[in-house]
Amino acid sequence: MPLVNAKEMLEKAKAGHYAVGQFNINNLEWTKSILLTAQELNSPVILGVSEGAGKYMCGYKTVVGMVNGMLEELGITVPVALHLDHGSYEGAKKCIEAGFSSVMFDGSHYPIEENIEKTKELVATCNELGLSIEAEVGSIGGEEDGVVGAGECADPQECKMIADLGVTMLAAGIGNIHGKYPENWQGLSFDTLDAIQQLTGEMPLVLHGGTGIPADMIKKAISLGVSKINVNTECQLAFADATRKYIEEGKDLQGKGFDPRKLLAPGAEAIKATVKEKMELFGSVGKA
């Protein structure tokens, strides 16, 4: 099945009170592991590509070629969206041209008026081409240069202004953070989430920084309108752990253990296990 936009899968998720996982990809192994797991579990899935990862994989056209090739060669029949994660205005335009089926425009660092202007323009382009588009209000915290941000809470009124522009899904800061959560993290602000959902109604809401949020908080967030949850760091940690174990056990020195197809296999399996765990938690298993 060719790539689809994320609109239908997220509307179904919102109505059905579950969430679709966005799993970020970094290379072939990542992409293959995520696609095979989605297919095995009969779950819709969103492949996320950050601008940095896009650059690493030799550009958006390479990513589109790889993903489209895999959908065909692996016989993937579940709905798959290829989505730009935290895109700049220019990045979003490049992905639209390259053949992505979905983009995120992160204008959260602009003043709200400018965020609205740019989001509006990209919404028009995406609507015309049949792509889905995610916008963001209130920046999401995270560790940058050793400084840990607390995770800002979005203004629900601003969320409504952006939602009304016709975006497909809306990311709003509710105290969530990218990367590992600090020990003194205050948790998600469900009051903020509830207020945002009250004002935005049917709009599927997106929870970024899904790594390390306790399962009960994830479930509560889903019950309050979160229909898309982004997972990135957790797959990276699982991959690194499994790869380290393989090397530490000296397996790369046994026989042909140095063959990259063997060396990267435990990490690829670890990604599959992480994706499976998340899809079960999010409730998207069997919803393709």
Ligand SMILES: [Zn+2]
């Ligand atoms: Zn994010």
